[in-house]
Every structure is written in structure tokens, then in C-alpha cells.
Amino acid sequence: MSKVYRALISATDKFVPNKLRPLWEHEAGPKTIFFWAPAFKWGLVIAGLGDLTRPVETLSIPQSASLAATGIIWSRYSLVITPKNYSLFAVNVFVAITSLYQIGRAYRHQSMEKKE
Numbered sequence: 001m002s003k004v005y006r007a008l009i010s011a012t013d014k015f016v017p018n019k020l021r022p023l024w025e026h027e028a029g030p031k032t033i034f035f036w037a038p039a040f041k042w043g044l045v046i047a048g049l050g051d052l053t054r055p056v057e058t059l060s061i062p063q064s065a066s067l068a069a070t071g072i073i074w075s076r077y078s079l080v081i082t083p084k085n086y087s088l089f090a091v092n093v094f095v096a097i098t099s100l101y102q103i104g105r106a107y108r109h110q111s112m113e114k115k116e
Helices: 003-013 018-025 033-053 061-080 086-115
Strands: none
Touching: 033 086, 061 086
């Protein structure tokens, strides 16, 4: 860890209430990358939700497929590592769901175009 990060955690440590101490001290708590990586990955979910209003012609099936595969793989991984990381699991399930929905939209659109 960097010196700046350690200093920030040490300064914050004094203000954490006793009720939140178990979360704060958890192996996958806010002191670790196991907390912050999933927290920032929610940005992918937000972007995916924003893409739901995107015109279907502009969707990339390969990109959506790779995001869906990544979401599924990392969802599985988050449940077999120690400690289990339910935050990582949740964010990756949402990444997979939004990507699979986009694939469905694109596939329906392509099917309709072929019928016409």
C-alpha cells in the first residue's frame, strides 16, 4: 500500500463508530482493494444502464458478449475465493445482466431486419 493510502486509513480509523468496526476491519472491507474494485466497477453497470436507451443499431454484440462473459466469470470467481466477496459478486451479476439484455435487444433487431 502507498504511504498516502495508509495515512488516510489511519486518520479515518479514529472516526469509525464501534457498530461499523466489524465492516471496517473485514478482510474485504473498505481498507482493502476487495472493497474498492467492486465499488468502482459499478461504473460499468451505470454505463450499461445508460446504454439501454441507446439506438439498437449502434449496439456491439461482440462488446456486449465480452462484458457478459466477464460478468459471469467474475461472478463465479467471487464466490470461490477466500474471503468470499459478495460485493464483487453483485456488481458482476449486474454487468452480466445488462450485457445479456443488450445482446437480446441486438439479436431481436437483427432478426426483425432479416424478416423485412
